[in-house]
Amino acid sequence: MNALGWGRLGVYRSVFVAANLRQTNDHGPKGVVQVPTGPLPDWVLQQRRRVGDRVRDLREQRGLSQERLAELTGLSRHTVYRIELAQYGTSIDHLALIARALRVEIGSLFS
Structure with missing residues (x-):
């Protein structure tokens, strides 16, 4: 709820x-x-892919597995996987948790 x-x-x-x-x-x-x-416009899906790519790049730079990032955020590993592959239109709440776990400002997930 x-x-x-x-x-x-x-x-x-x-x-x-x-x-x-x-x-x-x-x-x-x-x-x-x-x-x-x-269906969503292509430009929306492209933005989703950019965010997913950025999450994966930052995670890998910090030497974290998807499992470890999931543990740090409280999300499931499958959710992290889907965000990184842009299969999931995630919430701002999830992105805030991910940004904190990666020790970056949430805006940096969009750049």
């Missing part, structure tokens, strides 16, 4: 409902961000 008392299913359900609302009502209120319903 998160701070709002929602489990994962609640968040997914909210995104699903928002996506379906967009499909049925493309003329929503001004200023409301619409949830994309199709």
Whole structure:
């Protein structure tokens, strides 16, 4: 459960409902961000790859295995693996944990 008392299913359900609302009502209120319903644009995936590559490079520079980085962050090794291969759209929370474990500022994961 998160701070709002929602489990994962609640968040997914909210995104699903928002996506379906967009499909049925493309003329929503001004200023409301619409949830994309199709595949992510290539530029988003490229940014995800850059972050994954940077995480892997920093991890290797520090002589850490994926398993050790996972231990330091509290994430699973599989999650670290998926972030490094850009198979996973990770959260800012995960990136903050990774940056701290690698002893870098979170912004350096994006450069």
